[in-house]
Amino acid sequence: MNAEAPEAAPSGTGANADDPSGPIPSRLLPDTSEVSDQGHLRIGGCDLVDLASEFGTPLFVYDEAHLRARCREAVAAFEGGAAYAAKAFLCAAMARLAISEGMDIDVSSGGELETVLRAFNSDRVHEIAERVVLHGNNKSADELAMARDAGVGRMVVDSFEELDRLDDLHRVDGKVPRVLLRVTPGVRAETHEYISTGQADSKFGFGIGQGVAVAAVERAAAMSSVELVGIHCHIGSQVFRTESLARALDIVAEFAAPLFGDSGPAAGRLEELSMGGGLGVAYVESERAPTIAEWGDALSTSWAAFxxxxxxxxxxxxxxxxxxxxxxxxxxxxVGALKEVSGVRTYAAVDGGYGDNPRPMLYGSDYTAFMPARAGEPRPDRVRLVGKHCESGDVIVRSAPVPAGLAVGDLVATPVTGAYGYSMGAPYNRIGRPAVVFVADGEARLVVRRETVDDMLALDID
Known part of the structure; x- marks a missing residue:
């Protein structure tokens, strides 16, 4: 098998403390991961080899204890002021888990809102809706009406047109939703341009530097159709430097203070200052990322003093x-096929790819790999792990470390795939999205079934 040089680590993500040819580092695996006496990886007490046999592949396996621990960490870090960003991964089971751990939920569309509401019994819908934050840079009148009817707790307003729509709806039914205004502070996060949102040149929010944000606060504060209760900001995703997030907080706080202070146009209305999400996570051996607690401490300390x-x-x-x-x-x-290009590399083609993880193809995101049946072994060989979709760009891991002797039929896994894999996936080439299981205490439960061709054909009209 041809050797392939490891990819360079992204700048600013920390030193390579783990040998990329050694066993998969535990810090890239879910909390309950352990290697069995047979050398198999177990998560939540479940053997991954057994799960693949029972549920088939591709398969998303979520550690329920890990999810709960991070939710609790977020609630503690922000003293209860934490909302789970549903766009990362959402299904009914995930919505129920986040709510049960004390988090609110932020949604970005009517579809996400409906998913959250339907995850609970009808007698709890109003209670749950109050814990929902509705986002979106172009919410339709129907989405706004749905949110208002459900009693959504907060809406994050992105434009003057949205204020117009809320005004129109108010004339019909008199309802007054609680809103935050989304502002862009002019801070560019050190991340890919597709997931950078805090700079002035952004489709999101009201720009602080251009004076538009001040005008938005003045208008919203004077409107009878909305109750202005706060400011929202989000500078981007996969941000590794807490100082970038803290810098954005400083700018937004300085902006908000005179407007919501005693003599400002929105005096006494600032109940909530939301700094969004965006904290980065380590995907490969060379990366290090702050914890949620460290992020919370950096922002909370700064805000408390201000x-x-x-x-x-x-x-x-x-x-x-x-x-x-x-x-x-x-x-x-x-693994379904191996192709060795002499002197160049070996391709290992698997039964998933772009349809379950479009991030590598979309903006060059890198991942690592391991073999669940040989989890404790070194990974001296390198392969290009590719999917089965009809695109040359359907690459899952450009330079995947694997144990020696990878063969057709072997099980391969990519860690850190719980966010923006399933949620961004699509049935390209009419290959259905994978099933999703939650594992805990030695039990696996199917929370999303595998998408079938019949599911796709159900949308076709003869």
């Missing part, structure tokens, strides 16, 4: 998604 100076009593809120779900899951694949 709020005291300016007499503000708003709670600081965060919306972690990736930091909750990413490292909680691994994806299992079966």
């Amino acid at each position: 709020a005291r100076r300016h007499g503000l009593e708003a709670r600081l809120v965060a919306e972690p998604g990736r930091a909750i779900a990413a490292a909680a899951a691994v994806t299992l694949y079966t």
